[in-house]
Amino acid sequence: xxxxxxxxxxxxxxxxxxxxxxxxxxxxxxxxxxxxxxxxxxxxxxxxxxxxxxxxxxxxxxxxxxxxxxxxxxxxxxxxxxxxxxxxxxxxxxxxxxxxxxxxxxxxxxxxxxxxxxxxxxxxxxxxxxxxxxxxxxxxxxxxxxxxxxxxxxxxxxxxxxxxxxxxxxxxxxxxxxxxxxxxxxxxxxxxxxxxxxxxxxxxxxxxxxxxxxxxxxxxxxxxxxxxxxxxxxxxxxxxxxxxxxxxxxxxxxxxxxxxxxxxxxxxxxxxxxxxxxxxxxxxxxxxxxxxxxxxxxxxxxxxxxxxxxxxxxxxxxxxxxxxxxxxxxxxxxxxxxxxxxxxxxxxxxxxxxxxxxxxxxxxxxxxxxxxxxxxxxxxxxxxxxxxxxxxxxxxxxxxxxxxxxxxxxxxxxxxxxxxxxxxxxxxxxxxxxxxxxxxxxxxxxxxxxxxxxxxxxxxxxxxxxxxxxxx
Numbered sequence: 255x256x257x258x259x260x261x262x263x264x265x266x267x268x269x270x271x272x273x274x275x276x277x278x279x280x281x282x283x284x285x286x287x288x289x290x291x292x293x294x295x296x297x298x299x300x301x302x303x304x305x306x307x308x309x310x311x312x313x314x315x316x317x318x319x320x321x322x323x324x325x326x327x328x329x330x331x332x333x334x335x336x337x338x339x340x341x342x343x344x345x346x347x348x349x350x351x352x353x354x355x356x357x358x359x360x361x362x363x364x365x366x367x368x369x370x371x372x373x374x375x376x377x378x379x380x381x382x383x384x385x386x387x388x389x390x391x392x393x394x395x396x397x398x399x400x401x402x403x404x405x406x407x408x409x410x411x412x413x414x415x416x417x418x419x420x421x422x423x424x425x426x427x428x429x430x431x432x433x434x435x436x437x438x439x440x441x442x443x444x445x446x447x448x449x450x451x452x453x454x455x456x457x458x459x460x461x462x463x464x465x466x467x468x469x470x471x472x473x474x475x476x477x478x479x480x481x482x483x484x485x486x487x488x489x490x491x492x493x494x495x496x497x498x499x500x501x502x503x504x505x506x507x508x509x510x511x512x513x514x515x516x517x518x519x520x521x522x523x524x525x526x527x528x529x530x531x532x533x534x535x536x537x538x539x540x541x542x543x544x545x546x547x548x549x550x551x552x553x554x555x556x557x558x559x560x561x562x563x564x565x566x567x568x569x570x571x572x573x574x575x576x577x578x579x580x581x582x583x584x585x586x587x588x589x590x591x592x593x594x595x596x597x598x599x600x601x602x603x604x605x606x607x608x609x610x611x612x613x614x615x616x617x618x619x620x621x622x623x624x625x626x627x628x629x630x631x632x633x634x635x636x637x638x639x640x641x642x643x644x645x646x647x648x649x650x651x652x653x654x655x656x657x658x659x660x661x662x663x664x665x666x667x668x669x670x671x672x673x674x675x676x677x678x679x680x681x682x683x684x685x686x687x688x689x690x691x692x693x694x695x696x697x698x699x700x701x702x703x704x705x706x707x708x709x710x711x712x713x714x715x716x717x718x719x720x721x722x723x724x725x726x
Contacts, residue, residue: 256383257358257452258298258307259349262291262319262365263339267594268524268587271578272558275606280365281318284528291319291365292326298361300376306330308352309365310345313337316483317614317717335480337488342446343502344494347459347470348486350452359386360455362448362499367521368531374517382449382513385417391458392449393420393504395442395512396519401432404523404588406444406500410512420510423500445515448499455503463502469494480718524587525571525580529554543574552584576609577620614717615640616693628705632686632696634659639687641715648702648709650678652686657694660687683713 266279273279280290288296295307306328311319313335323331334348346362353360361379369375382392395408406426410418423444427435435441460467469490476487504510520531532540539550543557551568559576571587573580582590597605610619615638622629634640642662652659653675660669661676662685669689670676678684680702688694702709712719 255356255358256301256304256361256379257349257353258295258301258304259346259360259362260291260294260307260309260365261342261345261362262309262311262315263336263345264364264366265339266366267591269522269528270590270594271573271575271580271604272556274604274608276314276611277318277608278315279522281315281322284522285368285532288326289322290368290522292322294363294365294367295323295328295331296326297369297372297375298363300372301361301379304361305358306332308332308334308349310334310336310349312339313483313485318612320482321614332484333482334477334484335486337486337491340491340494340496342499343459343463343466343497344470344491346448346455346499347466348474350455350459351470351474353452354456357451357453359383360448360450360452364446364521367445367447367519369517369519371517375515378513378515378517379449381416385415385511385513386449386451386454389451389454389509390417391454391504391507391510392417393510393512394445394447394449394515396445396515398436398441398443401429401436402443403427403429403432404527405521407432407435407441408444408512409441414511417511417513420504420512423505442512442514443519444500445519446500446521447515448504454509458503458507458509462506463495463497465495466497466502525554525573525582525590526584526587529571529584554584578604614638618698623705626703626705627699627701630698630700632698634686634688634694634696636688636691636693639716640685641717641719642683642685642713644683644711644713645680645702645709646711647680647704648700649680650684651699651701652676652678653697653699655695655697657688657692658690659694659696660689661685662687685714 262280264278264280265275266273269279283289298304309319309331316333316335319333350360385392403426407424408420409422411421412419473486473490476490478485520527522528529540534540538552540554544561545555545557546563548565550564553567553570555562555564556573558574562574564572569584571582571584594605610617616634619631621631654670654672656672658669658671663678664682
């Protein structure tokens with residue numbers, strides 16, 4: 255049995271401002287109507303003898319991941335929640351421990367890759383199975399099409415059946431070294447995709463990275479179920495060293511083999527990579543949204559929420575969202591992460607959240623921020639409710655603009671409908687519930703000397719969220 259292990263825990267900082275910590279690139283529909291996570295899972299359904307996937311994600315994304323899987327008809331996935339990111343080696347170790355008794359073959363796939371030819375990918379995976387069954391550690395190397403400085407490389411040695419022994423993993427090179435790699439014909443791009451038996455990965459991890467193995471083994475025995483999710487123990491997992499599969503195992507094992515991947519592949523690691531993955535117009539531009547251009551060439555222009563007008567530029571990335579605009583030369587796309595680091599250092603919300611923030615009960619959208627007040631639009635799914643909660647620093651006014659709301663305010667429970675409103679005093683327990691089969695839309699006006707999302711005391715919650723989590 256082949257078990258897809260989908261690694262969906264990345265933050266995608268180089269695709270800011272569209273990708274943010276609370277809503278990273280793997281959860282976004284960057285190429286069509288399906289997200290990258292959904293595309294990755296659907297790609298595995300054509301593999302012979304494949305099981306439901308194991309998805310490993312950040313605990314803050316659990317409801318988004320579950321909902322996106324359900325949207326594509328995947329109702330039996332195992333979703334494992336990481337309390338913090340520790341890179342890929344520990345994440346895969348937990349998945350391997352989960353499948354150790356069955357000794358399944360694990361197909362490890364990042365959730366943010368673009369592979370256009372699904373049939374080629376399926377054939378390649380089916381080809382690699384025999385190597386995994388022979389206790390080899392398979393990595394999928396992409397046949398390079400250009401000297402790329404944004405990818406790591408894998409050097410091959412002698413052939414073994416329809417694969418190659420791995421001679422060396424190498425870091426991202428400069429341009430001159432990348433050109434020499436291409437000319438030699440012995441180097442492939444490191445795709446970050448792997449296949450091996452669960453038992454083989456664990457034995458190699460214990461041999462070459464015993465500290466990771468021991469912490470993960472301990473954590474596996476401490477895992478708990480929370481609704482439809484599996485939670486790792488935060489205290490134990492925090493002690494785990496952070497390392498990638500490449501460094502922890504693949505660079506050291508004597509059993510690594512490379513299976514060449516010849517189809518179009520892109521890890522969508524930057525805006526320039528996203529641009530290259532799409533077909534440009536006659537001026538070399540890729541346009542998304544309401545974009546108007548004049549004398550613009552070889553650029554990626556994206557408008558998320560309003561018209562974007564661009565005049566007289568070349569080789570640029572310009573991305574507009576409702577609360578931020580990015581302007582960068584294509585050659586500097588890798589440096590966008592520096593902007594995100596600055597935003598985080600200065601505690602700017604633009605690094606974490608969009609104005610539209612998704613929750614298990616629906617979403618809210620920040621519409622206006624003033625001095626000691628702000629306005630939100632709240633959309634609640636049918637039969638969904640917010641937690642029973644209280645705020646210490648703000649009061650709230652709710653106006654129903656569509657639907658009917660059941661309101662709990664202190665000891666009172668009552669309903670208000672379209673064009674009706676109610677007031678929630680500071681320090682009062684309250685809750686919103688949508689008792690209908692249609693979406694409920696509320697305009698909320700908050701007033702107070704502090705309006706942060708962490709001003710919440712939660713008393714009851716239908717979604718198992720911890721009382722002081724900054725998500726209401």
